[in-house]
Amino acid sequence: MKYCPQCKRQFSEAWLSFCSDDxxxxxxxxxxxADPNWDPQxxxxxxxxxxxxxxxWLPREPPVAGGWIAPDxxxxxxxxxxxxxxxxxxxxxxxxxxxxxxxxxxxxxxAGILLSWCFGPVPGVVALVLGLxxxxxxxxxxxxxxxxxxxxxxxxxxALTIAFYILLIIGWILAxxxx
Numbered sequence: 001m002k003y004c005p006q007c008k009r010q011f012s013e014a015w016l017s018f019c020s021d022d023x024x025x026x027x028x029x030x031x032x033x034a035d036p037n038w039d040p041q042x043x044x045x046x047x048x049x050x051x052x053x054x055x056x057w058l059p060r061e062p063p064v065a066g067g068w069i070a071p072d073x074x075x076x077x078x079x080x081x082x083x084x085x086x087x088x089x090x091x092x093x094x095x096x097x098x099x100x101x102x103x104x105x106x107x108x109x110x111a112g113i114l115l116s117w118c119f120g121p122v123p124g125v126v127a128l129v130l131g132l133x134x135x136x137x138x139x140x141x142x143x144x145x146x147x148x149x150x151x152x153x154x155x156x157x158x159a160l161t162i163a164f165y166i167l168l169i170i171g172w173i174l175a176x177x178x179x
Contacts, residue, residue: 002026014071101137102147105130105154112161124161131155 002011004019005027011019017026105127112123131154137145 002028097142097144097146099145099147099150101130101134102145102149102151102154105134106150106157107154109154109157109161113157116161116164121162121165124158124165127154127158128162129158131158 002013002016003009003026004011004022004024006022006024007019009019009021011026018024019026108123108130109127112119112121112127115123131151134145134147134151135155138148138151
């Protein structure tokens with residue numbers, strides 16, 4: 001129970017700290033005799049029996065563990081000592097899937113383009129076959145094999161090399177026929 005020392009009005013709301021009439025800070029005393037402005041007419045004793053009247057101003061017993069505590073009776077909350085956040089979780093890396101055939105397909109296809117004057121369409125055919133085999137393995141078991149992009153690159157490069165030589169042969173035949 002709180003009261004205003006200015007207007008002597010009582011307030012029972014625990015959240016209220018100023019008088020709603022004049023704005024004076026409210027006073028809450030556990031022992032009314034210590035306040036010089038105390039007026040016994042403000043707050044009558046809650047208990048009328050003489051044996052309990054002497055103890056009504058003593059502090060209450062501590063609340064039961066886990067029980068409800070009034071907001072004005074709670075101990076102040078302290079955030080505790082600062083501690084840095086925990087380090088991020090380490091995610092185990094899974095080993096990369098086997099990419100040997102796909103890589104070989106792409107490498108043979110690129111080497112066939114660079115050395116086409118030496119080996120002819122043979123590297124293109126090898127790149128095409130290796131790329132198709134690698135794609136077939138990747139489709140059957142994708143968790144075991146990887147490198148789909150490299151296999152497709154090997155297939156495309158091999159097919160372009162073969163198409164170039166087919167067009168070259170057609171061009172020679174037409175050139176010979178037109179002579």
